[in-house]
Amino acid sequence: MAEAHQAVAFQFTITPEGIDLQLSYQALNLIYRSGVRSWKKRVSRMRNRVIKGVFPASPSSWLFVAIGILATMYMQSDPSMGLISKIQQHLPLSLHVSLSDQGQTMLSALVFSTLLWLSLILALRFCLKLLLSYHQWMFEQHGRISNTTKIWVTLVRLFSSQKPLLYSYQTSLPHLPVPAIKDTLSRYLESVRPLLEDTQYKRMTDLANQFESNLGNRLQRYLKLKALWATNYVSDWWEEYIYLRSRGPIMVNSNYYGMDFLYVTPTPVQAARAGNTVTALLLYRRKVNREELKPSRVPGTDIPLCAAQCERMFNTTRTPGVETDVLQHWQDSEFVAVYHRGRYFKLWVYRAGRLLSPREIEHQMQKILDDPSPPLPGEEKLGALTSGDRIPWAQTRKQYFSSGVNKRSLDAIERSAFFVTLDTEDQGMEGDDPVGNLDRYAKSLLHGKCYDRWFDKSFSIVIYKNGKSGLNAEHSWADAPTVAHLWEYTLATDAFQLGYTEDGHCRGEVDRSLPHPQRLVWDIPSEVQTQVSSSLAVAQTLADDVDCHVFPFREFGKGRIKKCRISPDAFIQISLQLAYFRDRGGFCLTYEASMTRLFREGRTETVRSCSNESCAFIRALEDGEAEDQCRQLLRRASEKHQNLYRMAMTGAGIDRHLFCLYVVSKYLGVESAFLKEVLSEPWRLSTSQTPVQQMELFDLKNHPDFVSLGGGFGPVADDGYGVSYIIVGEDMINFHVSSKHSCTDTDSHRFGKQISKALQDIMNLLSTDPKTSSRGSAHPQPKKQL
Known part of the structure; x- marks a missing residue:
C-alpha cells in the first residue's frame, strides 16, 4: 500500500491541541509536475492551432504586412484606399477619448493590416487547394513532362517551402470528386469483360444501361448533394457500413x-x-x-x-x-x-x-x-x-x-x-x-x-x-x-x-x-x-x-524489375494474375488496395487488377505464343495497370462510387438489381502492397539484415486468397498469403509456389528482350538463405 499512501497529498487530524496538518511534499511535487506537463501540452496545442490556422503563411508574416502598411503611410501614401480612415471612424468612442489622433490612425492601420493579412492567407490557401487539385502530372510519361506540369511543380515547391506541421495541409486538400455515373459504369463493364461469357456480359450491360437511365441519375443527385457539404462523400459511410456495422468477428x-x-x-x-x-x-x-x-x-x-x-x-x-x-x-x-x-x-x-x-x-x-x-x-x-x-x-x-x-x-x-x-x-x-x-x-x-x-x-x-x-x-x-x-x-x-x-x-x-x-x-x-x-x-x-504462408522472395527485387523498364507493382500484380490462373485454371475479380489520401479524409479505392490486357498476356504466355508478342502484351498490361492505379488515386475509381450509390438507394428504400449484383460479387483474390515510407530510418547498406517482413491479413472470400507483399530494398519481396483450409480448391503454400514461379517466368521473358537484357542481366545474390 506504499504507493497508495504516496498518492495522498495531505492528511489532517483533530486533536485537543488543535488541527494536526501533515503534508506529503513528494505527492505535492508529483501533482505539480503532472500539472506542468498538462499545461505544456495545452500551450503546444494552442501554438499549433495558430500555425495551422495561417498556413501556408507563417505567424511572423503578419509583422511584415503591418510594417509594410505603416511604412507606406509614413511616406504619405494610403495603401488602403480610404479603408483605414473608415476603420478609424468606426472605432469605439472610448478609444477616441483615450487615444490621440496619431494613436487612432496607428490602431486603424494595424486592424487593416490584420484584415489584409487574413485575406492574403485565404487567397494563398485557395491557390494551394487549386494546385493540389491538379492530377494530370500522374498520367504523364517519364521524361515527357508538359510545360503546364513544370510550372505546377515550381508553384507547389514554392508553397511547400514553409515547414508544415503534421496537419497543416488538411484544410488545403481538395475534396474527393464524384465521378460521372456514365464513366463509372463504363469502367465497371470494362473491368468485368474478361470474367464473363458473351451472354453474361450482355445481361450485365443491359442491367447497367437500365440502371443509368432510371434509378442511377436520381441516386447520383443525392450523392452530389452530400459531396457539397461533406468533407469526403465516401469515408464516413465506408467506416460505418464496411467496418463498424459488421456483426461478425473482427479477428x-x-x-x-x-x-x-x-x-x-x-x-x-x-x-x-x-x-x-x-x-x-x-x-x-x-x-x-x-x-x-x-x-x-x-x-x-x-x-x-x-x-x-x-x-x-x-x-x-x-x-x-x-x-x-x-x-x-x-x-x-x-x-x-x-x-x-x-x-x-x-x-x-x-x-x-x-x-x-x-x-x-x-x-x-x-x-x-x-x-x-x-x-x-x-x-x-x-x-x-x-x-x-x-x-x-x-x-x-x-x-x-x-x-x-x-x-x-x-x-x-x-x-x-x-x-x-x-x-x-x-x-x-x-x-x-x-x-x-x-x-x-x-x-x-x-x-x-x-x-x-x-x-x-x-x-x-x-x-x-x-x-x-x-x-x-x-x-x-x-x-x-x-x-x-x-x-x-x-x-x-x-x-x-x-x-x-x-x-x-x-x-x-x-x-x-x-x-x-x-x-x-x-x-x-x-x-x-x-x-x-x-x-x-x-x-x-x-x-x-486460416491457412497462412509467409515467404521472402529473394531471386530479384524492384532493382532488376526497374531495369526491365516496367513498374514493380504492375509486375507483381500481373504475376499474381498468372499464379492464380495456373492455380485455379481461370481468372477472377481481383482487389488491389489503392489510397485516395490526395483528398481530404481519403482512405482507399479498389484497383481492379484483372484487366483485358493482363488476361490477353497470360493467355498468350500459357499458349506458347512468340516471346516478342508476349513481351508486347506484357507492357500493354503493365501500362493499363498503372493507368488503373492512377485513376483510383485521383478519384476516378469504380467501387467506392458504386458503394455510395448503393447506400443512397438503401436510405431511399429503393432496390437496384444492378447494384445488388455488383456488390455481391466475390473478391477471390484480394491483394495489398505494404509501402516502405521511411527508408531513411534504415541503413540497409551497413545493416542489410534489418529488413522488414511487412504484414498481412486474412482471406476476404471463403474460396479465395489474401495476398500482401512488401518490396524491401532493391533485391527482396516478402509475401504473405492466406486462405482457408475448409476450401478444398485453395492452398496457401501451393499458391506461394505459383507466385514464385510466375515471378521468375515473367522475368525470364523480359530478360530475353534485347532492349533490356544488357541492363537486367545482373542477378543479385541474397545475403542469407532460409
Missing part, C-alpha cells in the same frame, strides 16, 4: 498484422524488448500530439497526403454495439494495458509528467512477468469477447461491464494508449523449420490464442518470450499505410536509437520507488464465463480455418 476478418525484422531480434530479453518498443511508440505519439511528424507525401514529390487517420492512432478503442460499433477516442492516456498469463495489468508510463525511461518500463514489465498471482475466475480468456461475434459482446458489455469493478477494469483497457501482450511463446524464423516457423508467426499475430489479444484496441503490441515482436491492428480507424508508418518508426527507434546494453537490457537508470503495475480486478459471473466460452468457440473455429 481475421478485419484486423491485420505487422511483423518484426526477418533476420534480427535486437534482444532476447522479453521485458527489455517491451521497454524499448513501448518507449518508441510513446515517442511517436508525442510527435503526433506535437505535430512534429512531417506530413506524408507521394513518394518522390512534394504532394502532401491526408493525415487525418493519425488523429485516432492512440488512446482509441472500438466499443461494441447491437447494431453498430462506435470508435471512442480520448485526448490523452498516461498508461498502457498489459496482458500476461491470463492476468490484466494497468501500467503507468508517466511519473510526475515525465515519460519513464526504457529501462524503467523494462523494470515494470519484468515485475509483471515475475508476478506469481493466478488469474481471477473468468479472467484468463476474457479477451475472447473481442474475437467473437459483436452482438453477444455488446449485450454482455452493457449488462455486466457498466458499473463496479468490471467497468473500472474495462475502462483501464479501453482508455489505455494501446494494448500490450507479453506472450509466453517463442516466435520468428529461427529453428529447425524456418518456413513453418514464419507461418506460425503470422498466425500468432493474426489471431493468437483468440483470447490473449484485445482486438478492439486501435492496435495491440505482442512481445514474445524470445524477444520477437509484432502488432495486430483494428481496421476501422485507419488503413495499413498509417500503421506501417508507425511500425517503421518503432522498429528503427528500438534498434538504432534506443538500443540495448551488451547483456540485452534497456539503457538508462531505474527509479526503484516506482509503484508496482496495478493488477486489474474483475468479478466475472458464470453467465459471462459461458458467453466467453461461446465467443471463444466461434473465434477458435475461424482461427483454425
Whole structure:
C-alpha cells in the first residue's frame, strides 16, 4: 500500500491541541509536475492551432504586412484606399477619448493590416487547394513532362517551402470528386469483360444501361448533394457500413498484422524488448500530439497526403454495439494495458509528467512477468469477447461491464494508449523449420490464442518470450499505410536509437520507488464465463480455418524489375494474375488496395487488377505464343495497370462510387438489381502492397539484415486468397498469403509456389528482350538463405 499512501497529498487530524496538518511534499511535487506537463501540452496545442490556422503563411508574416502598411503611410501614401480612415471612424468612442489622433490612425492601420493579412492567407490557401487539385502530372510519361506540369511543380515547391506541421495541409486538400455515373459504369463493364461469357456480359450491360437511365441519375443527385457539404462523400459511410456495422468477428476478418525484422531480434530479453518498443511508440505519439511528424507525401514529390487517420492512432478503442460499433477516442492516456498469463495489468508510463525511461518500463514489465498471482475466475480468456461475434459482446458489455469493478477494469483497457501482450511463446524464423516457423508467426499475430489479444484496441503490441515482436491492428480507424508508418518508426527507434546494453537490457537508470503495475480486478459471473466460452468457440473455429504462408522472395527485387523498364507493382500484380490462373485454371475479380489520401479524409479505392490486357498476356504466355508478342502484351498490361492505379488515386475509381450509390438507394428504400449484383460479387483474390515510407530510418547498406517482413491479413472470400507483399530494398519481396483450409480448391503454400514461379517466368521473358537484357542481366545474390 506504499504507493497508495504516496498518492495522498495531505492528511489532517483533530486533536485537543488543535488541527494536526501533515503534508506529503513528494505527492505535492508529483501533482505539480503532472500539472506542468498538462499545461505544456495545452500551450503546444494552442501554438499549433495558430500555425495551422495561417498556413501556408507563417505567424511572423503578419509583422511584415503591418510594417509594410505603416511604412507606406509614413511616406504619405494610403495603401488602403480610404479603408483605414473608415476603420478609424468606426472605432469605439472610448478609444477616441483615450487615444490621440496619431494613436487612432496607428490602431486603424494595424486592424487593416490584420484584415489584409487574413485575406492574403485565404487567397494563398485557395491557390494551394487549386494546385493540389491538379492530377494530370500522374498520367504523364517519364521524361515527357508538359510545360503546364513544370510550372505546377515550381508553384507547389514554392508553397511547400514553409515547414508544415503534421496537419497543416488538411484544410488545403481538395475534396474527393464524384465521378460521372456514365464513366463509372463504363469502367465497371470494362473491368468485368474478361470474367464473363458473351451472354453474361450482355445481361450485365443491359442491367447497367437500365440502371443509368432510371434509378442511377436520381441516386447520383443525392450523392452530389452530400459531396457539397461533406468533407469526403465516401469515408464516413465506408467506416460505418464496411467496418463498424459488421456483426461478425473482427479477428481475421478485419484486423491485420505487422511483423518484426526477418533476420534480427535486437534482444532476447522479453521485458527489455517491451521497454524499448513501448518507449518508441510513446515517442511517436508525442510527435503526433506535437505535430512534429512531417506530413506524408507521394513518394518522390512534394504532394502532401491526408493525415487525418493519425488523429485516432492512440488512446482509441472500438466499443461494441447491437447494431453498430462506435470508435471512442480520448485526448490523452498516461498508461498502457498489459496482458500476461491470463492476468490484466494497468501500467503507468508517466511519473510526475515525465515519460519513464526504457529501462524503467523494462523494470515494470519484468515485475509483471515475475508476478506469481493466478488469474481471477473468468479472467484468463476474457479477451475472447473481442474475437467473437459483436452482438453477444455488446449485450454482455452493457449488462455486466457498466458499473463496479468490471467497468473500472474495462475502462483501464479501453482508455489505455494501446494494448500490450507479453506472450509466453517463442516466435520468428529461427529453428529447425524456418518456413513453418514464419507461418506460425503470422498466425500468432493474426489471431493468437483468440483470447490473449484485445482486438478492439486501435492496435495491440505482442512481445514474445524470445524477444520477437509484432502488432495486430483494428481496421476501422485507419488503413495499413498509417500503421506501417508507425511500425517503421518503432522498429528503427528500438534498434538504432534506443538500443540495448551488451547483456540485452534497456539503457538508462531505474527509479526503484516506482509503484508496482496495478493488477486489474474483475468479478466475472458464470453467465459471462459461458458467453466467453461461446465467443471463444466461434473465434477458435475461424482461427483454425486460416491457412497462412509467409515467404521472402529473394531471386530479384524492384532493382532488376526497374531495369526491365516496367513498374514493380504492375509486375507483381500481373504475376499474381498468372499464379492464380495456373492455380485455379481461370481468372477472377481481383482487389488491389489503392489510397485516395490526395483528398481530404481519403482512405482507399479498389484497383481492379484483372484487366483485358493482363488476361490477353497470360493467355498468350500459357499458349506458347512468340516471346516478342508476349513481351508486347506484357507492357500493354503493365501500362493499363498503372493507368488503373492512377485513376483510383485521383478519384476516378469504380467501387467506392458504386458503394455510395448503393447506400443512397438503401436510405431511399429503393432496390437496384444492378447494384445488388455488383456488390455481391466475390473478391477471390484480394491483394495489398505494404509501402516502405521511411527508408531513411534504415541503413540497409551497413545493416542489410534489418529488413522488414511487412504484414498481412486474412482471406476476404471463403474460396479465395489474401495476398500482401512488401518490396524491401532493391533485391527482396516478402509475401504473405492466406486462405482457408475448409476450401478444398485453395492452398496457401501451393499458391506461394505459383507466385514464385510466375515471378521468375515473367522475368525470364523480359530478360530475353534485347532492349533490356544488357541492363537486367545482373542477378543479385541474397545475403542469407532460409
